[in-house]
Amino acid sequence: MAETRQWRLASRPTGEPTRENFDLVTVDRPEPGPGEVLVKTLYQSVDPYMRGRMRDEESYAEPWDVGDPMQAGIVGEVVQSEADDFDEGDVVTGNLLWAEHAVADADELRPVNPELGPVSTALGVLGMPGITGYFGMLDVADPSPGETVVVSAAAGAVGSVAGQIARLSGARVVGTAGSEEKIDWLTDELGFDAAINYKETDDLEAAVAEACPDGVDAYFDNVGGPITDAVWPLLNVDARVAVCGQISLYNETEVPTGPRKLSKLIESRARVEGFLVGDYQSRWGEALESLSEFIQQDDLHYRENVVDGFENAPDAFLGLFEGENIGKQLVKVAERGE
Amino acid sequence: MAETRQWRLASRPTGEPTRENFDLVTVDRPEPGPGEVLVKTLYQSVDPYMRGRMRDEESYAEPWDVGDPMQAGIVGEVVQSEADDFDEGDVVTGNLLWAEHAVADADELRPVNPELGPVSTALGVLGMPGITGYFGMLDVADPSPGETVVVSAAAGAVGSVAGQIARLSGARVVGTAGSEEKIDWLTDELGFDAAINYKETDDLEAAVAEACPDGVDAYFDNVGGPITDAVWPLLNVDARVAVCGQISLYNETEVPTGPRKLSKLIESRARVEGFLVGDYQSRWGEALESLSEFIQQDDLHYRENVVDGFENAPDAFLGLFEGENIGKQLVKVAERGE
Structure with a gap:
């Protein structure tokens, strides 16, 4: 047999x-x-x-x-x-x-x-990760033209789509990633306006602030932890945070701790929302069609x-x-x- | 002069x-x-x-x-x-x-x-605090009949209105407060379904879990800190958190830290939103009218x-x-x- x-x-x-x-x-x-x-x-x-x-x-x-x-x-x-x-x-x-x-x-x-x-x-790009980036950005982070959007783990399967969808929505896009090769890919090939190598940065908050002189209107979070801590103080009034993943915490053996984040939400009236791509099953075809079209028009790289x-x-x-x-x-x- | x-x-x-x-x-x-x-x-x-x-x-x-x-x-x-x-x-x-x-x-x-x-x-009750409780509950926490709503600092000026508005929306309401006198007021006079004296509780999370056997669908947060930490693991799918205040943190001299909270939002697809009553200036009259009517009908106590x-x-x-x-x-x- x-x-x-x-x-x-x-x-x-x-x-x-x-x-x-x-x-x-x-x-x-x-x-x-x-x-x-x-x-x-x-x-x-x-x-x-x-x-x-x-x-x-x-x-x-x-x-x-x-x-x-x-x-x-x-x-x-x-x-x-x-x-x-x-x-x-x-x-x-x-x-x-x-x-x-x-x-x-x-x-x-x-x-x-x-x-x-x-x-x-x-x-x-035409499967679960791409569709996660697509709906998470459009439906939860919801960028408008001229806004500043930050994407963490921007060179990953989800982040690279999320960031490009933000760019196609007319937003200014800043990504974080962990190597020079990734940074180059983000800025040279994917059209990110700026990218930060978090492994080579002493002061993450200052680096994000420099890359986002007008603050952050939307944040697509794949990683959590210190990168998210660095983005948080820069959230603008009415900012949106789409919580997609927290990979920096997945291997923790104790409850991870960090700076408390809710006070900032009052001042900024920000909305923080977790989402799962599984909740978008009925709209899967719509995302596939858009993503395929963007690829064919050379507007979306992977x-x-x-x-x-x-x-x-x-x-x-x-x-x-x-x-x-x-x-x-x-x-x-x-x-x-x- | x-x-x-x-x-x-x-x-x-x-x-x-x-x-x-x-x-x-x-x-x-x-x-x-x-x-x-x-x-x-x-x-x-x-x-x-x-x-x-x-x-x-x-x-x-x-x-x-x-x-x-x-x-x-x-x-x-x-x-x-x-x-x-x-x-x-x-x-x-x-x-x-x-x-x-x-x-x-x-x-x-x-x-x-x-x-x-x-x-x-x-x-x-007919001013800033009452209107804060009114819009924060109806517009941000958005309770439905049969849902479980938790309000922290529930015996305060804002929380007492927020909790009663949730009750009037048909939700089951649980409050936290810091004295037996407050607890009695919440359950005996304001119609809360349960109330927790956080100062007399060794295990806050267990106390909230016991008071909320079906989990928490909406949380109106006035205090932050350990009470919020206790509510967080109980957030249901599609839960809403209205962040109104964080009084437990206002006197901190260093950046307060606590358990990281964003992972839970993915699993629960919860939405956490800060708000300021100042953003509701144009709807002030609408709230006053409703609150006055509730008071006249003996549905809202203060x-x-x-x-x-x-x-x-x-x-x-x-x-x-x-x-x-x-x-x-x-x-x-x-x-x-x-």
Whole structure:
């Protein structure tokens, strides 16, 4: 019987995850039942939010059980179909497993059209991260022409889209990122008006203040912690803060503390709002259409950082916390049609 | 020439203000010019926000200068009028001075109708604090029937109105306050469903959780600090936090720190918003009408805590930070018509 490999949660991490928290196991390849398809993974996504699922705590995504395979967004190829909607060879995307093959209900998959561009984009700029950046910026941060917008982790999969959407809305955009290569990409290729390398800055608040002489009207926050502390005092009257992620805190073992932030909201009448892309399911198509159009018009650029080989998936995940990726972090698992 | 007395800012407090920060001076009674009136103060208001004006820092209200008289909401009687709109004997309210007499532009005053109720209410339930509670609750916290709403400093001038407005909106209302007398007032007279004496509670979060078995849908925050920390983990999906004040932090000499709060907003998609009643100037009449009607229908109760004598105004102010007042804290300065 044919086999496949899966990554399972070996143990829950304390603080920063390590390879020891992951177990690579070989299992029988599952068989699709009626209405199901067997999908061969081409690309697997690794995302910061997965850190939360490794914890034994109820949050917006269910915690993973130790010993079980972990979920991941994947782009794959249908290799066996017992469903009317899909044929062998179709490219699909969905939330399946950290696995080389997985069975999925046809209802849980979306078709991917390989003629529109690289299929991997269905996990990045044209997938969950891109759509997160799109709605988080337009719906929550809500920039107007001439306003100043700050995006943290601006060179990541979500931040790079969020920042460009702000630029396309006519705002002045300032990004933070952790390497000179990222800073150059933001300002030279993505059209950010300024970018700050937080790793090379002694006084973050002064650096943000210098890059935002008119204060901050909207802040798209992917990281939390000291970068957010630096942006906070600069919030203008009626500012909006879209809280998308807090990656700087995900590996903390104790309740993270920092300067209290609510007094500033009174003075500035600012609104701070958390959001989840899952709440925008019904408007997914609208975002995809806009983002595709922007890409075709060369108004929206993206990058992918691809780690080759399924066996390296944990390293790709761990690299997210080191800030190694520019753009979307992917694991290439297999070629189409092989 | 007739004289009058004023309280002036003698020095800026470090941490908790003391009587040494205030100076009582006797000056010539000012003369109204054309379009102005001379007002004799009947009641003077003391409010937590005044602490911010004692600092040498730009905030939503201008800092006071050392040596200058301080501003305060007052209800007073016109004793000399050089304006068409007001006659001698009229009762008015406005933002004048910590003073027994002050001159004001007629434009800066609102008439108070003594037949509608005690004139002091123009500084409390039918003035700035009441209107703050009204709009903060309806416009920012936005409760729905059946929801759970928490109000901190619920026995204060703002919180007591905010909580009753939530009850009138059909929500279940839980208040926090610092004495058994306040707790009894909240539950027995104001119709709160539960009230927590935070000074008698070892585990605030457990106490709030017990009082809010279905979590917290809206939180009207007057205090910040540990009480807010206790409410935060209980915020439900789509919860709203109206940030009105942070009195527990106003006397801090260093940047206050506490648990970081933004991660919770992602999971709960909660919205946290600061507001200032000054932004509702154009809707002031609408609030007054509703609040008056609620009082007449016995649906809205209030209390005033009156300190007698202008010379005691600083003590009335300092008592705000000790949580001494139930309801609106006032200073009675003079009788009408004397």
